[in-house]
Amino acid sequence: MSDLLEYASSKPTFAETAVKIDGMFKANKPTSAYGFAAGKRSFSRSRSRERFVGERRSSAVSSPLTHALQYIGYAIIFTVRKQQQHDGGSVNWLMHLCHSICQRLWPGVFPLEASPICFLAHEDEFRMGELLLTLIADSMYSTGGGFNVADPGLNNASADMLTSGLRKGCREFRENQPFWEASLQEEQPLLDRHAANPPK
Structure with missing residues (x-):
């Protein structure tokens, strides 16, 4: 927590900590102490910095999280995302900030686990698919369950690129x-029955 507070501070005495956090996964483009002083910290210049992370209730601060923090990412081309x-890009600034701080505190023992799934939705179902997966996983920052910062259904720009x-x-x-x-053979009879007897 102290590292997070120091990173968010603009005091010059905390520049070294912030520079190390910024450079934890960016060996090719590390933030310099000069850049930090000029307000060019990687995470704090994110386009999403206006969003605020919800605070846990004081009564729940000392209790463990019920599950690992989730981040549900959406992409048309998974390999690119x-x-x-891996490059530590600004795909999700909140997740990378927490990951960098944890890697600084516990180097080599605090990895992010990736579990890619293949969500083969029809194009018209992009938004609904994002909404459903995000809510099922309880991955929104506003509930304290995860790192998703955009509203469900708006995370993937490709949803608007039809x-x-x-x-x-x-x-x-x-x-x-x-x-x-x-899968199509298994699901088609269900769809046909639903079409023949729609709910009233």
Whole structure:
């Protein structure tokens, strides 16, 4: 916690701590002490810095978290997003800030676990899919359950990029998955029954 407080402080005496946190996963582009003094800290210049992390109630401060903090990321091209994460980019500023501080306090023993899933939604279901997964995982910063800072349904810019080219790419990717056809065969009867007897 002291490292987090020092990072957020603008006092010159804390510059060394902030520089080390910024550079924890950015060997190629470390923040300099001069850059820190000029207000160019990596995490605090994030476009999302206006968002505030909800505080835990005082009665719950000493109690353990009920589960590991979650971050649900969304991407059309998973490999590109994965590389952005490894490079310490600003894909999620809050997650990377906490990860960098923990890595400084407990080097080598505080990893982030990645569990990619293949969410093969139809293009028109992007927003609903994001909303559903984010809420199921309780990954919003506002509830204290995770690192997602954008409103569910708005995390992925591709949700607004429904061009014909993007639709075609999504469709080809989805239909080329080996389990797509089997899942379709299993789900189609359910969809047909629902269409024949819609809820009233």
